[in-house]
Amino acid sequence: xxxxxxxxxxxxxxxxxxxxxxxxxxxxxxxxxxxxxxxxxxxxxxxxxxxxxxxxxxxxxxxxxxxxxxxxxxxxxxxxxxxxxxxxxxxxxxxxxxxxxxxxxxxxxxxxxxxxxxxxxxxxxxxxxxxxxxxxxxxxxxxxxxxxxxxxxxxxxxxxxxxxxxxxxxxxxxxxxxxxxxxxxxxxxxxxxxxxxxxxxxxxxxxxxxxxxxxxxxxxxxxxxxxxxxxxxxxxxxxxxxxxxxxxxxxxxxxxxxxxxxxxxxxxxxxxxxxxxxxxxxxxxxxxxxxxxxxxxxxxxxxxxxxxxxxxxxxxxxxxxxxxxxxxxxxxxxxxxxxxxxxxxxxxxxxxxxxxxxxxxxxxxxxx
Amino acid sequence: xxxxxxxxxxxxxxxxxxxxxxxxxxxxxxxxxxxxxxxxxxxxxxxxxxxxxxxxxxxxxxxxxxxxxxxxxxxxxxxxxxxxxxxxxxxxxxxxxxxxxxxxxxxxxxxxxxxxxxxxxxxxxxxxxxxxxxxxxxxxxxxxxxxxxxxxxxxxxxxxxxxxxxxxxxxxxxxxxxxxxxxxxxxxxxxxxxxxxxxxxxxxxxxxxxxxxxxxxxxxxxxxxxxxxxxxxxxxxxxxxxxxxxxxxxxxxxxxxxxxxxxxxxxxxxxxxxxxxxxxxxxxxxxxxxxxxxxxxxxxxxxxxxxxxxxxxxxxxxxxxxxxxxxxxxxxxxxxxxxxxxxxxxxxxxxxxxxxxxxxxxxxxxxxxxxxxxxxxxxxxxxxxxxxxxxxxxxxxxxxxxxxxxxxxxxxxxxxxxxxxxxxxxxxxxxxxxxxxxxxxxxxxxxxxxxxxxxxxxxxxxxxxxxxxxxxxxxxxxxxxxxxxxxxxxxxxxxxxxxxxxxxxxxxxxxxxxxxxxxxxxxxxxxxxxxxxxxxxxxxxxxxxxx
Numbered sequence: 001x002x003x004x005x006x007x008x009x010x011x012x013x014x015x016x017x018x019x020x021x022x023x024x025x026x027x028x029x030x031x032x033x034x035x036x037x038x039x040x041x042x043x044x045x046x047x048x049x050x051x052x053x054x055x056x057x058x059x060x061x062x063x064x065x066x067x068x069x070x071x072x073x074x075x076x077x078x079x080x081x082x083x084x085x086x087x088x089x090x091x092x093x094x095x096x097x098x099x100x101x102x103x104x105x106x107x108x109x110x111x112x113x114x115x116x117x118x119x120x121x122x123x124x125x126x127x128x129x130x131x132x133x134x135x136x137x138x139x140x141x142x143x144x145x146x147x148x149x150x151x152x153x154x155x156x157x158x159x160x161x162x163x164x165x166x167x168x169x170x171x172x173x174x175x176x177x178x179x180x181x182x183x184x185x186x187x188x189x190x191x192x193x194x195x196x197x198x199x200x201x202x203x204x205x206x207x208x209x210x211x212x213x214x215x216x217x218x219x220x221x222x223x224x225x226x227x228x229x230x231x232x233x234x235x236x237x238x239x240x241x242x243x244x245x246x247x248x249x250x251x252x253x254x255x256x257x258x259x260x261x262x263x264x265x266x267x268x269x270x271x272x273x274x275x276x277x278x279x280x281x282x283x284x285x286x287x288x289x290x291x292x293x294x295x296x297x298x299x300x301x302x303x304x305x306x307x308x309x310x311x312x313x314x315x316x317x318x319x320x321x322x323x324x325x326x327x328x329x330x331x332x333x334x335x336x337x338x339x340x341x342x343x344x345x346x347x348x349x350x351x352x353x354x355x356x357x358x359x360x361x362x363x364x365x366x367x368x
Numbered sequence: 369x370x371x372x373x374x375x376x377x378x379x380x381x382x383x384x385x386x387x388x389x390x391x392x393x394x395x396x397x398x399x400x401x402x403x404x405x406x407x408x409x410x411x412x413x414x415x416x417x418x419x420x421x422x423x424x425x426x427x428x429x430x431x432x433x434x435x436x437x438x439x440x441x442x443x444x445x446x447x448x449x450x451x452x453x454x455x456x457x458x459x460x461x462x463x464x465x466x467x468x469x470x471x472x473x474x475x476x477x478x479x480x481x482x483x484x485x486x487x488x489x490x491x492x493x494x495x496x497x498x499x500x501x502x503x504x505x506x507x508x509x510x511x512x513x514x515x516x517x518x519x520x521x522x523x524x525x526x527x528x529x530x531x532x533x534x535x536x537x538x539x540x541x542x543x544x545x546x547x548x549x550x551x552x553x554x555x556x557x558x559x560x561x562x563x564x565x566x567x568x569x570x571x572x573x574x575x576x577x578x579x580x581x582x583x584x585x586x587x588x589x590x591x592x593x594x595x596x597x598x599x600x601x602x603x604x605x606x607x608x609x610x611x612x613x614x615x616x617x618x619x620x621x622x623x624x625x626x627x628x629x630x631x632x633x634x635x636x637x638x639x640x641x642x643x644x645x646x647x648x649x650x651x652x653x654x655x656x657x658x659x660x661x662x663x664x665x666x667x668x669x670x671x672x673x674x675x676x677x678x679x680x681x682x683x684x685x686x687x688x689x690x691x692x693x694x695x696x697x698x699x700x701x702x703x704x705x706x707x708x709x710x711x712x713x714x715x716x717x718x719x720x721x722x723x724x725x726x727x728x729x730x731x732x733x734x735x736x737x738x739x740x741x742x743x744x745x746x747x748x749x750x751x752x753x754x755x756x757x758x759x760x761x762x763x764x765x766x767x768x769x770x771x772x773x774x775x776x777x778x779x780x781x782x783x784x785x786x787x788x789x790x791x792x793x794x795x796x797x798x799x800x801x802x803x804x805x806x807x808x809x810x811x812x813x814x815x816x817x818x819x820x821x822x823x824x825x826x827x828x829x830x831x832x833x834x835x836x837x838x839x840x841x842x843x844x845x846x847x848x849x850x851x852x853x854x855x856x857x858x859x860x861x862x863x864x865x866x867x868x869x870x871x872x873x874x875x876x877x878x879x880x881x882x883x884x885x886x887x888x889x890x891x892x893x894x895x896x897x898x899x900x901x902x903x904x905x906x907x908x909x910x911x912x913x914x915x
């Protein structure tokens with residue numbers, strides 16, 4: 001079973017905190033991988049918040065393929081960070097040869113482009129890179145987006161941390177939002193892309209659960225948007241539904257919950273907004289989820305939220321201090337990194353709730 | 369000895385022989401009185417009796433005339449095997465026996481010079497049903513728990529009405545950050561996923577039709593199951609049209625337009641909108657054929673409702689003016705949507721055919737968003753009257769065609785926009801919940817059923833040629849006849865009770881199927897939940913093959 005965690009802070013946080021958060025929950029997962037997405041970057045990326053950063057794991061040939069493609073598309077590299085690794089013998093990690101975090105400036109002819117045009121360009125570029133690198137597993141392009149980096153690897157999270165020296169806290173590689181998960185997808189093939197968190201155009205989602213409407217979701221999502229690909233994990237569907245509802249349809253976040261876990265018909269009937277809720281349930285019936293799930297999501301503006309399936313079959317808890325909010329599958333993770341918090345303010349969201357943390361760390365509880 | 373007449377009909381030529389035991393018969397006459405087909409009659413036989421009256425044997429003989437029951441030797445009044453004689457016999461002295469040596473299909477044609485007509489379903493049983501080769505094989509266990517069928521709340525509802533693509537919903541965001549509706553959207557009704565299929569008043573006796581309507585109202589008002597009933601082609605009693613129960617009725621219009629004069633005249637007096645309008649283009653049991661109501665069933669009240677004289681009522685095989693899907697169906701849909709001021713969903717019913725996907729694609733791409741449902745009826749569906757050759761040899765099985773339509777919608781990302789409703793032999797084995805559930809997992813939003821409803825009422829017909837006499841107006845159990853003495857055999861309250869109980873049982877069974885796959889809403893399109901032990905079926909339907 002997955003364990004998921006997320007940290008949102010007013011200060012820049014080092015990924016070692018995410019490792020700590022997940023480490024104490026290791027009995028609940030199988031230590032088969034580690035993946036994290038960091039939003040609102042600090043350290044060496046802080047000055048480049050407006051420019052897209054490519055998160056890439058690849059072979060030597062893959063580096064060349066990717067750089068050539070980006071160059072041909074007119075992107076100009078402005079910064080590169082290659083994490084220093086510590087390949088000690090005996091570490092449980094199936095490492096790629098290269099891990100690159102490269103920040104690029106937009107192509108010249110995009111200087112005057114709108115934000116939307118740039119966002120579509122970044123997605124198209126990442127999809128192109130992904131397709132090109134898929135051959136012979138030359139590499140994995142996880143994200144290409146301003147102010148976001150992604151790291152995913154197969155192995156024991158502790159050893160992955162050691163390999164990337166993530167246990168050694170510093171102020172070079174930090175973020176205000178970190179989402180993390182410690183398990184490769186063991187339901188299907190072990191594929192790097194299959195590890196959540198998943199990322200698309202500023203949206204991040206990770207989940208602990210089983211989506212039994214996976215096939216229904218996939219069959220619709222495939223034709224909804226060019227970016228809805230892969231489907232290596234049933235949890236990817238949550239990201240795509242979030243992206244579709246919030247970005248493509250432009251609906252407020254509160255409707256995400258209405259889409260994935262619609263209210264029972266008899267409850268909708270009692271509501272003032274029943275016309276809208278019926279219409280949503282009808283038109284988006286194939287994005288409904290079923291089965292046990294807890295979802296954590298991050299929006300492009302770094303708002304973080306969590307919600308559960310309609311039966312609350314998976315745990316989640318939210319703990320907070322003055323400057324940090326942590327969401328975790330198990331409370332032991334929060335105890336690890338916020339030992340001095342007032343645990344009586346911890347929240348255990350219920351099945352009809354979306355808990356939203358805004359950029360002032362105010363915690364909102366929305367009842368569906 | 370007189371020369372043998374080999375062309376004469378004898379019971380051995382007929383599909384059923386009547387077993388009769390004169391020794392058990394008390395000559396009460398019940399069987400003869402009860403046989404609506406007049407397939408048995410009293411007869412006097414000359415019997416010789418040998419007896420002795422003295423102390424020592426002194427055989428004498430006596431001849432006497434003995435009344436007995438005999439099977440008629442006629443292709444007009446032949447035994448249908450309905451077994452009513454057996455049912456009424458107090459002494460188990462009589463009953464029908466299937467005659468495997470029957471020459472009926474040949475002699476009937478030879479003597480009548482006309483095609484054979486009958487009711488019921490396809491009677492050619494080739495192989496096991498496709499649905500019986502499919503099982504619900506994806507069981508939730510461990511991390512993805514099964515649900516508790518008894519305690520969990522399930523949402524057992526299906527849409528009827530045109531569903532807009534999400535990006536075309538008429539929404540805007542209001543000042544309070546909530547979605548507001550700024551324009552009209554097509555009407556959609558959420559109803560029980562099993563519709564009581566279209567059987568007309570005319571095909572059914574008034575008592576039977578009333579019993580089904582009563583059951584429908586009871587299921588809605590007392591049991592909380594929003595079951596809808598389709599009127600069939602042939603109108604609706606005025607009293608019902610003007611009552612609040614109209615909201616449970618789907619009004620059907622077919623090529624004969626029978627009954628619509630009354631419906632239109634009743635419109636100003638309607639206090640509720642009907643549940644929907646179903647435009648019948650075709651029927652699975654006899655695709656390419658219109659409705660057929662034999663004159664013997666056109667009783668006075670049928671003449672009144674339909675506005676016709678006593679004559680064979682044949683609906684044309686096609687709707688007037690139906691030349692292309694794009695133009696004619698749109699026109700029909702528009703007019704019927706407009707008739708109820710776009711408040712009532714309008715759907716279309718067609719017979720499954722090799723071309724169904726093309727028709728469905730045209731409707732799915734319809735720019736007016738007015739097609740509120742695609743009802744697809746397969747070859748195993750029933751009918752009140754059809755030519756046997758149509759029943760047995762024309763048509764298309766429902767399972768793969770339904771699946772094809774669903775997958776065609778998936779390819780375009782338009783699944784669910786026109787709800788798919790399937791029928792045609794579902795519940796044939798008596799277990800509609802299982803069949804319906806499997807059809808839904810293959811992509812149906814719901815199913816509709818007709819023949820099974822008759823069987824709930826007491827229909828003794830089956831798919832091995834038993835009875836199948838719905839066309840004759842002589843239904844022995846009062847379901848498909850307008851003869852008052854036959855109709856009175858049917859107790860409408862008991863029929864309604866049976867239907868209600870069946871639906872309640874089916875509702876429980878739906879939950880018992882949804883619980884193990886861990887779903888609280890209907891598993892529409894969840895083909896991953898199905899497995900098949902037949903490789904060809906698995907491949908054709910794109911589900912997992914298991915062995």
